[in-house]
Amino acid sequence: MVYENLLRDKRAIRELIRRIESLKITRDVNIMEVCGTHTYTFFRFGLRKIMPSFVNLISGPGCPVCITEDIFIDKAILLAQEKKNVIATFGDLVRVKGTRSSLEQERAKGAHILVVYSPYEALDYARTHPEKRVIFLGVGFETTAPVIASVVKKAKEKKLKNFFLLTSHRLIPPAMQTLCEDKDIKIDGFICPGHVSAIIGQRPYESIVKRYRKGCVICGFEPFDMVLGIYLLLLQIKNNRPKMENEYKRVVNPRGNPLAEKLLREVFKVVDAPWRGFGIVRKSGLALHERYQDLDAHQLIRRNIHFERRKSEGCLCAEVVKGKIGPSQCPQFRKICTPQDPLGPCMISFEGTCRIYYEYGE
Amino acid sequence: MCLAYPMQVMQLKGKHAVVDAQGIRREVNIEFLKGLKVGDYVMIHAGFAIERYDAKKARQTLEYVKEYMDGIRKSSKR
Numbered sequence: 338m339v340y341e342n343l344l345r346d347k348r349a350i351r352e353l354i355r356r357i358e359s360l361k362i363t364r365d366v367n368i369m370e371v372c373g374t375h376t377y378t379f380f381r382f383g384l385r386k387i388m389p390s391f392v393n394l395i396s397g398p399g400c401p402v403c404i405t406e407d408i409f410i411d412k413a414i415l416l417a418q419e420k421k422n423v424i425a426t427f428g429d430l431v432r433v434k435g436t437r438s439s440l441e442q443e444r445a446k447g448a449h450i451l452v453v454y455s456p457y458e459a460l461d462y463a464r465t466h467p468e469k470r471v472i473f474l475g476v477g478f479e480t481t482a483p484v485i486a487s488v489v490k491k492a493k494e495k496k497l498k499n500f501f502l503l504t505s506h507r508l509i510p511p512a513m514q515t516l517c518e519d520k521d522i523k524i525d526g527f528i529c530p531g532h533v534s535a536i537i538g539q540r541p542y543e544s545i546v547k548r549y550r551k552g553c554v555i556c557g558f559e560p561f562d563m564v565l566g567i568y569l570l571l572l573q574i575k576n577n578r579p580k581m582e583n584e585y586k587r588v589v590n591p592r593g594n595p596l597a598e599k600l601l602r603e604v605f606k607v608v609d610a611p612w613r614g615f616g617i618v619r620k621s622g623l624a625l626h627e628r629y630q631d632l633d634a635h636q637l638i639r640r641n642i643h644f645e646r647r648k649s650e651g652c653l654c655a656e657v658v659k660g661k662i663g664p665s666q667c668p669q670f671r672k673i674c675t676p677q678d679p680l681g682p683c684m685i686s687f688e689g690t691c692r693i694y695y696e697y698g699e
Numbered sequence: 700m701c702l703a704y705p706m707q708v709m710q711l712k713g714k715h716a717v718v719d720a721q722g723i724r725r726e727v728n729i730e731f732l733k734g735l736k737v738g739d740y741v742m743i744h745a746g747f748a749i750e751r752y753d754a755k756k757a758r759q760t761l762e763y764v765k766e767y768m769d770g771i772r773k774s775s776k777r
Contacts, residue, residue: 352768535749596731
């Protein structure tokens with residue numbers, strides 16, 4: 338039996354809010370929800386409006402499309418411009434602009450862009466179209482990376498010569514560490530992403546608690562889950578006892594998913610990697626392991642091409658993903674930047690902070 | 700993109716399973732989970748079962764809800 342709908346009970350949530358108020362915390366508390374889907378729950382169910390004013394909720398970097406750099410899009414576009422190539426991707430990425438263009442604009446000019454729900458669809462396409470080269474854009478955190486790893490392994494086993502991966506996978510805990518070390522951002526505790534945690538378990542957060550003395554609560558995605566998670570964090574803060582707690586026990590095993598992690602380690606290696614807004618974050622990216630380098634799409638890009646980082650023109654997504662500003666502090670928000678004509682990825686992705694603020698309030 | 704939905708295992712087919720949520724059925728990869736049985740609930744992400752959904756532990760969260768509801772009843776009696 339699945340109980341998710343029962344975790345939307347308004348009266349229980351109100352009672353929980355009453356208990357948060359009765360904690361009588363007299364200072365402002367900054368809580369970051371790392372995951373974009375949590376941001377969505379906060380807004381979609383109006384939780385921000387009922388939260389006591391001393392609780393500041395800061396949206397974090399947990400939107401894969403939002404933290405993917407322009408250069409990655411530029412590489413994908415370059416590959417898309419070759420007639421033989423098919424770019425296979427999850428839908429969100431198609432509208433994100435690189436330095437000059439987006440995959441959507443390239444599609445209008447004739448490029449073959451295949452939007453898939455599961456990367457296995459891309460693999461099947463490669464199998465049935467041997468004359469094409471299928472390049473899958475590997476974007477996502479620990480939840481998604483094992484899925485991609487499985488497909489890459491399968492392609493290798495099947496000796497497919499026309500399936501490649503352009504990878505930009507990122508790991509969440511190193512970004513949280515970077516946020517803890519940033520003096521401009523004051524976070525008292527984290528609502529940790531539930532489905533990333535289903536793969537990695539509790540341990541990575543335990544070291545954040547120990548090293549930075551920030552509370553970490555793994556949360557489910559229903560309204561009651563999230564308000565309970567905030568309550569647990571506030572209790573920790575009031576008692577000055579930061580710890581790792583798991584509110585999402587119905588899905589998250591303390592040790593994570595060992596089979597998925599094992600496959601991750603087989604197919605990928607951990608590397609230093611750039612994030613929009615963060616710069617290079619140590620040991621935060623996944624690149625294909627040497628064993629799988631014949632599937633790396635980078636080898637299809639001509640060597641003499643130099644990709645340049647551009648300065649964003651008026652778009653403040655880089656500040657938003659780090660939680661330095663909220664969307665309403667960006668002068669472009671709602672005026673120039675809208676879901677119909679977005680300037681940056683935070684307005685494009687359904688998990689993007691700006692998109693969620695635009696659709697559901699503030 | 701880290702969205703995942705609970706669905707119930709209806710049929711096992713080696714490394715794959717047919718899962719169902721309110722009549723919507725699809726075939727998913729189950730290689731990350733050992734010993735799944737028909738009737739189990741799993742979390743589905745991008746065509747893969749990434750973890751089990753433990754109904755017993757879900758009930759514990761509901762116990763919390765009940766506890767908070769009791770809180771309301773007590774405060775309304777006052």
